[in-house]
Amino acid sequence: MPQQLNKLRHCSYLIHFHLVVATKYRRKCITKPMLERLGQIFEETLNKWECELVEFNGEADHLHILMSVNPKVQPSKLVNNLKTVSSRLIRKEFAEHLNQIYLGKPVFWSRTYCLLSCGGAPLAVIKHYIEQQAEIE
Structure with a gap:
């Protein structure tokens, strides 16, 4: 099933990042309660950045976050804010353990x-699509 494009007043978009x-x-300090809280x-x-958490999981020493973002977001600033x-x-909440x-x-x-x-289509498919565009005369 194709994913629905998101819309702003001036554009349509579908942007996903894997962090x-x-x-x-x-x-290896992340416990199950910490993972749930994270x-x-x-x-x-x-949500405060007008983005969406699509999928989230991790292990004791790292996390994987799949998120849908909007084009107004500067990725490095978003990541810095998420980490901070x-x-x-x-x-604060798990001070004794940490x-x-x-x-x-x-x-x-x-x-x-x-x-x-x-994203949805592999790069090779997109490259092929662009190569097949009509020539400008």
Whole structure:
């Protein structure tokens, strides 16, 4: 089933990103309750940016977030906000657990992240479609 395009006043769009974030030093510190809370935090934060959390999961040392975003969003600023908000709230709400792992340092996420664009059609299909456009005379 084809996905529905989103619309703003001046454009139609369908933009998805796959974000991978890892804990500082890849420490295996994310517990099941933390994972559930992180899902809530990411969903709430994305909604404030007029974006949508499509899928979310992770392991003890990293998370995968699939999100639908709008063209007004600058990806690096969105990722920075997601990491900042989630780190602050998780360190506050799970302080006892994280203080044991990070020895009281105010850290949670690694500075690095992986952000991948993803969509419906493979690049080869889109490239072929563009190549087949009529020539301008």
